[in-house]
Amino acid sequence: MRLGFNFWLGATLTALVILAGILAQWIAPFDPVLDADLMSSELPPDATFWFGTDGQGRDVYTRILYGAQISLTVGIVSQVINSIIGVTLGMTAGYWGGWWDDLVNGLTNVMLAIPSLIFALAVMAVLGPGLPSLLIALGLTNWSWTCRIARSSTLSLKSQGYVQAAQTLGYGDLRIMFTQVLPNMMGPILVMATLGMGSAVLSEAALSFLGLGIQPPFPSWGSMLTDARQLIQLAPWAALFPGLAIFLSVLGFNLLGDGLRDSLDPHMRTRKP
């Protein structure tokens, strides 16, 4: 496996986000919510407040470190839900075929017909704002591509010798799927999940920016931008840095995913639309 520059850049950025999230409570100089002080609001970046302060005098740097926790939670949990749904449906559809395959295919096509941010918005409209609703909304949104890949991988793995050997030995369908098929398609699934983390973080930011995701005063990068928008004339740094954090972490996930894909399968560089 040869990993290029892009992969290492992506891995570094991802590692930085993870470190920021884990170490936030030790390295952050202030409290993200409680250290609000109107006397020190809208201060430009200096030695005390590295990224300046926002409209309520809270340290932007501190809030960005804590924001990494929310972005990572959303990215990881939603992609675990996505992968479980996508793999379960895609693998069983590919393995069993027949009416179940038709049903799963139909469902996938319907999901692909709904723009993912619109679907997430609909789920948020029903469940109301907050982190748990976000995790459910984004977890239910983006499984269609994973499902398609799991299905096509299963179809090709089904004709492999070791799967047919397991069938001859009289193994049950589920046992074959989980011990013979699944381990052999983990690579592409992992790539999809990594790339999916990027889009989940972007969707979370967008939903929180619209006031439908994480609610203030909790420091989500998206909701920080909502606050900053009102004061952009007075404190442009409060808008610059949270967006930069979103951009760099999504860039990290995307480069990592692309790098993994290229090294796993240099011939079939599927272009994700």
Add this chain to the structure above:
Amino acid sequence: MFRFTLRRILQVVPTIVVVALLIFVIFSVVPGTFAASLFADGKRAADPQMIARLNEEFGLNKPLMERFVTYVTDLARFDLGTSFRTRQPVVDLINDRMGASLQLAVAAMAFAIVVGVPLGFLAALRPGSILDTVTMIGAVSGLSMPQFWLGLLMMYLFALQLNWLPSFGYGDGSLRNLILPAVTLGVTPLALLARTTRAGVLDVLNADFIRTAHSKGMSEAKVVRWHVARNSLVLIVTTVGLQFGSLIGQAVVIEKLFAWPGIGSLLVDSVAIRDIPVVQGTILVIVLWFLIINTAVDLVYAAIDPRIKQE
């Protein structure tokens, strides 16, 4: 071609029916009634009488099956229901906003195509050049950037600091008001188009028929115009079609950021006040719109590439 067209158009019908059912299910399994959440303002509990009146007026307390039958029969007559808030028909609300949304989406996609395709093309013809490197770094960045953040920064720079353009609003449809939202919305499709065009052109350049064209003495310009451009077109058209989905989704955020009076901002406002009939109707219209575009793209695709429809 006629049979292909007809079949492709008929395929839209079941999809939109299932989407309509899905929307009904999502908004019916919700715990608690919408009427209660509509009046609750977080400080005091909703007035039970108001809830009862709204439930009565919109038939929300009828059994699920009965509501479902009403929903389907109304849909068949293109009736999307009545807004909880304004008591106006949802169809009218959407019609008022449709023009602005279409204008924004078309302008954004046009910007993406006009800038992205030539960039990708030039990058592919000179791989490894400075233009190629800059285009590809720009494309990767454009795909990872939260669009609304870029819009916010551009609003700060071009509207508030330099005063070149209005910072938000429709401004009676003036072109100056359209520029910032359209450029913001066009950035992601632009990045993707540049990247796909480059990849597509590179693939074509390596194809056997290009070598044949060269060896029979065709001039470089003619090869590019006649073979390369035509064969890369299929990939570009597909990308444009697929990108419309995420463009429509992103438009919701961009419309809200620039206070653009389209169906996207109608949807967000309705979600915030839980005006469910409007939310349902808007989503249905957006999906229908997306399906129509995708069908159109498939038809164009088949017209460009005769290999497709013979499947």
